[in-house]
Amino acid sequence: MFKIVNREEMAQGTIILNEIEAPRIARKAKPGQFVILQSNEKGERIPLTMADVDPDKGTITIIYMVVGKSTASFGKMAVGEEYFAVIGPLGKATHIEKRGKVVCVGGGTGIAVLHPITRGLKEAGNHVTTILGSRNKDLLILEDKMSKASDTLHICTDDGSKGHHGFVTDVLKDVLEKEDISLVVAIGPVPMMKFVSAITKEKGVETLVSLNPIMVDGTGMCGGCRVSVGGETKFACVDGPEFDGHKVDYDELSNRLRAYLDDEKKSVDDSEKNA
Amino acid sequence: MAGKDKKIKVPRATMPEQAPEVRRRNFMEVPLGLTDEMAMTEAARCLQCKKPACVEGCPVSVDIPGFIQKIADGDFSGAIERLWDKNALPAVCGRVCPQEIQCEGNCILGKKGSSVAIGYLERFAADKARELGTGALPKVAEKTGKKVAVIGSGPSGLTVAGDLVVKGHDVTIFEAFHQTGGVLVYGIPEFRLPKDIVAAEVATLEKLGVKIELNSVVGSTVTIDELFEEGFDAAYVGVGAGLPRFMNLPGENLIGVFSANEYLTRANLMKAYLFPEYDTPIARGKNVVVLGAGNVAMDAARTAMRLGADSVKVVYRRSREEMPARAEELHHAEQEGIEFVLLTNPTQFFGNDEGRLTGMECLKMELGEPDESGRRRPVAIEGSEYRIDCDLVVVSVGAKANPLLTNSTPDIDLNRWGNIVADPATGKTSKKAVWAGGDIATGMATVILAMGAGRDAANSIHDYLTIGW
Numbered sequence: 001m002f003k004i005v006n007r008e009e010m011a012q013g014t015i016i017l018n019e020i021e022a023p024r025i026a027r028k029a030k031p032g033q034f035v036i037l038q039s040n041e042k043g044e045r046i047p048l049t050m051a052d053v054d055p056d057k058g059t060i061t062i063i064y065m066v067v068g069k070s071t072a073s074f075g076k077m078a079v080g081e082e083y084f085a086v087i088g089p090l091g092k093a094t095h096i097e098k099r100g101k102v103v104c105v106g107g108g109t110g111i112a113v114l115h116p117i118t119r120g121l122k123e124a125g126n127h128v129t130t131i132l133g134s135r136n137k138d139l140l141i142l143e144d145k146m147s148k149a150s151d152t153l154h155i156c157t158d159d160g161s162k163g164h165h166g167f168v169t170d171v172l173k174d175v176l177e178k179e180d181i182s183l184v185v186a187i188g189p190v191p192m193m194k195f196v197s198a199i200t201k202e203k204g205v206e207t208l209v210s211l212n213p214i215m216v217d218g219t220g221m222c223g224g225c226r227v228s229v230g231g232e233t234k235f236a237c238v239d240g241p242e243f244d245g246h247k248v249d250y251d252e253l254s255n256r257l258r259a260y261l262d263d264e265k266k267s268v269d270d271s272e273k274n275a
Numbered sequence: 276m277a278g279k280d281k282k283i284k285v286p287r288a289t290m291p292e293q294a295p296e297v298r299r300r301n302f303m304e305v306p307l308g309l310t311d312e313m314a315m316t317e318a319a320r321c322l323q324c325k326k327p328a329c330v331e332g333c334p335v336s337v338d339i340p341g342f343i344q345k346i347a348d349g350d351f352s353g354a355i356e357r358l359w360d361k362n363a364l365p366a367v368c369g370r371v372c373p374q375e376i377q378c379e380g381n382c383i384l385g386k387k388g389s390s391v392a393i394g395y396l397e398r399f400a401a402d403k404a405r406e407l408g409t410g411a412l413p414k415v416a417e418k419t420g421k422k423v424a425v426i427g428s429g430p431s432g433l434t435v436a437g438d439l440v441v442k443g444h445d446v447t448i449f450e451a452f453h454q455t456g457g458v459l460v461y462g463i464p465e466f467r468l469p470k471d472i473v474a475a476e477v478a479t480l481e482k483l484g485v486k487i488e489l490n491s492v493v494g495s496t497v498t499i500d501e502l503f504e505e506g507f508d509a510a511y512v513g514v515g516a517g518l519p520r521f522m523n524l525p526g527e528n529l530i531g532v533f534s535a536n537e538y539l540t541r542a543n544l545m546k547a548y549l550f551p552e553y554d555t556p557i558a559r560g561k562n563v564v565v566l567g568a569g570n571v572a573m574d575a576a577r578t579a580m581r582l583g584a585d586s587v588k589v590v591y592r593r594s595r596e597e598m599p600a601r602a603e604e605l606h607h608a609e610q611e612g613i614e615f616v617l618l619t620n621p622t623q624f625f626g627n628d629e630g631r632l633t634g635m636e637c638l639k640m641e642l643g644e645p646d647e648s649g650r651r652r653p654v655a656i657e658g659s660e661y662r663i664d665c666d667l668v669v670v671s672v673g674a675k676a677n678p679l680l681t682n683s684t685p686d687i688d689l690n691r692w693g694n695i696v697a698d699p700a701t702g703k704t705s706k707k708a709v710w711a712g713g714d715i716a717t718g719m720a721t722v723i724l725a726m727g728a729g730r731d732a733a734n735s736i737h738d739y740l741t742i743g744w
């Protein structure tokens with residue numbers, strides 16, 4: 001079960017793609033849904049969005065940034081090795097419909113999460129403008145695929161090594177000025193989603209964001225993933241992960257993502273010591 | 276009656292235990308178990324009543340005097356067979372049943388002195404059988420060719436699976452987690468119920484032919500109707516009460532406020548108490564407050580103590596008498612230095628500028644008129660607000676029905692709390708060929724009631740597969 005059948009490195013090895021055998025999940029998964037994985041019995045349960053699925057082949061694809069102990073252990077697994085557990089599909093699927101002109105904004109590995117949604121929006125007949133951001137040109141992922149899934153593609157880099165020199169929000173403001181946009185989908189680091197939402201809120205453009213709080217079970221059983229949306233507590237794993245970007249309390253989310261900062265460091269130190 | 280009076284005078288067995296000051300910092304089991312001699316002496320206290328009141332107090336009618344007599348006779352494998360007749364998980368029940376309000380609460384000896392220690396003896400017989408490998412596996416009936424899906428591997432699902440595989444059906448358990456056992460593995464801590472006991476019970480089921488599909492969230496990974504399409508003839512839903520209740524107080528999303536489900540799942544299922552050997556972290560509070568007073572609250576409080584807390588307070592809005600936890604858990608918790616702050620209700624949580632919990636505000640309560648449950652209603656004393664400093668709060672005020680599976684199966688009727696409506700005698704639901712039982716039907720109850728419901732449903736499923744709906 002859960003054998004890795006394909007593995008690719010992206011962004012100079014900082015981002016990894018795994019295609020994994022998971023036939024039951026592949027049959028059911030829809031854009032926007034995620035899985036929870038454990039590389040071994042002692043491993044943490046890690047949520048990752050499915051960047052692609054192949055129901056005929058019975059595989060799912062995840063794309064993740066190596067940020068800590070668990071993603072590092074995933075990254076070390078070779079083709080042929082098996083994940084100990086893969087659970088899903090979890091969360092609500094993105095509601096995809098024809099809205100007219102839409103903008104998809106992606107940053108970091110959020111681009112991987114955004115890709116199936118962008119493709120879905122285009123297939124549903126929308127005119128899709130995509131804005132991708134990364135620190136520099138080498139860390140940008142899925143440019144070709146995103147280009148195919150979009151009508152117009154803008155690239156932004158923090159250091160100006162490719163495309164617009166600056167943030168995705170600069171380009172977004174521009175697009176919102178010039179065109180009549182009915183929906184913005186923004187997926188990426190929390191500050192990015194926060195700033196995008198602030199801009200679109202001012203313009204009154206509906207905005208969907210995908211939240212990534214710390215999770216345990218992913219089935220609504222623990223409440224660890226709670227986020228405040230419009231003053232109400234929601235469980236991101238079952239009520240989300242997508243929410244109305246104008247209503248999310250991003251500062252609370254940023255805080256909660258730092259809950260285990262000291263332990264995460266300890267975990268990495270400990271595994272390096274053992275290696 | 277001379278014999279009876281003499282028996283009343285023999286003192287009830289005392290369970291050997293790890294000393295409180297030692298065990299409050301380790302995760303090893305607290306009670307150590309009776310020796311053969313202690314068990315036989317205790318068993319000899321039983322009066323072998325003609326109309327045993329204890330059996331009436333047992334939700335699954337275990338032949339209590341029968342198994343006790345076998346222990347008294349030194350026939351330990353005879354004892355376990357008597358137990359297995361009615362109870363598939365005696366090693367678990369001997370440890371976690373609220374005996375004081377069931378069998379032992381009814382025992383005639385308790386009227387004048389102390390009841391027979393039925394729970395200790397049940398545990399003894401089961402541990403003995405596991406240790407010695409005695410007690411024959413039940414004989415599996417000839418294959419019927421019928422396929423049953425059991426959804427959830429808690430005590431109710433395990434009971435259904437065991438009963439039906441023995442009756443010759445082809446049984447597959449679908450479990451959402453990567454491990455079987457339900458609350459027995461993710462909720463109840465190692466120091467109260469060692470996980471290898473649960474694993475041994477599941478291994479027995481596998482030996483009998485039960486198949487297990489882990490990591491299968493029914494409702495998401497596969498629906499009940501898809502299971503029928505795959506060729507299953509009947510389904511049992513035993514998915515428990517897996518939705519935490521919060522109190523909706525200001526500050527409840529601060530870092531440091533956890534549901535008991537999250538806190539205990541991290542500690543038990545993910546073995547966070549062994550971090551960093553295991554990867555999952557857990558908050559190790561110095562000043563811990565647990566809200567609620569049931570078994571779950573006691574488990575959370577005692578876990579926090581074992582994770583190195585300086586102080587652990589159980590804050591409960593009613594009085595001592597109303598604390599719903601088993602008597603033994605309350606007693607053990609107090610011995611370990613857990614403080615009970617009664618007639619007290621939280622009103623809000625305070626945090627620092629990083630969003631971390633620093634304290635909470637509470638109101639003192641007094642008991643007023645009785646409410647619908649017959650218990651005196653706690654009423655707030657105006658102006659009694661005060662602050663408790665704390666860096667970890669575990670909210671243990673109950674659980675509700677998780678809607679994940681039922682949302683995907685709209686033709687199963689629910690009650691107004693979201694629990695599945697199941698016939699109390701058979702477990703039948705409104706959907707053909709689907710049964711339900713345990714916490715998903717009753718709301719959070721007990722292990723033995725979940726198992727009892729499983730047994731009734733297994734009989735009804737067997738009738739359906741051999742006779743019809």
Ligand SMILES: Cc1cc2nc3c(=O)[nH]c(=O)nc-3n(C[C@H](O)[C@H](O)[C@H](O)COP(=O)(O)OP(=O)(O)OC[C@H]3O[C@@H](n4cnc5c(N)ncnc54)[C@H](O)[C@@H]3O)c2cc1C
Binds near residue numbers: 214257
């Ligand atoms: C629904 C969802 C979908 C996601 N999809 C993707 C994706 O497609 N690609 C991708 O690269 N990342 C994704 N993430 C984020 C990913 O789960 C975290 O990067 C990962 O858990 C980090 O684990 P670690 O042990 O490697 O790092 P750690 O050092 O443990 O943590 C690094 C940071 O990741 C976060 N984190 C840690 N543990 C968890 C956890 N159990 N659950 C969630 N976040 C955690 C914390 O904020 C932490 O500070 C997603 C998160 C969620 C909730």
Ligand SMILES: Cc1cc2nc3c(=O)[nH]c(=O)nc-3n(C[C@H](O)[C@H](O)[C@H](O)COP(=O)(O)OP(=O)(O)OC[C@H]3O[C@@H](n4cnc5c(N)ncnc54)[C@H](O)[C@@H]3O)c2cc1C
Binds near residue numbers: 494514680713714
């Ligand atoms: C911390 C704690 C302490 C307790 N202490 C005691 C005690 O001392 N004595 C006592 O008698 N009772 C105690 N209880 C209550 C008792 O454990 C429960 O009443 C009992 O476990 C209910 O059994 P169940 O089989 O209905 O469900 P559970 O034990 O809850 O098992 C349900 C299983 O179904 C799985 N599941 C859920 N959804 C799905 C899905 N969609 N697809 C597949 N699988 C799914 C879950 O992962 C779980 O494994 C305690 C409960 C807790 C939480």
Ligand code: SF4
Binds near residue numbers: 322339340381382
């Ligand atoms: S009521 Fe007490 S004395 Fe009588 S049979 Fe039961 S355990 Fe024995």
Ligand code: FES
Binds near residue numbers: 223
């Ligand atoms: S991850 Fe546990 S409820 Fe969402």
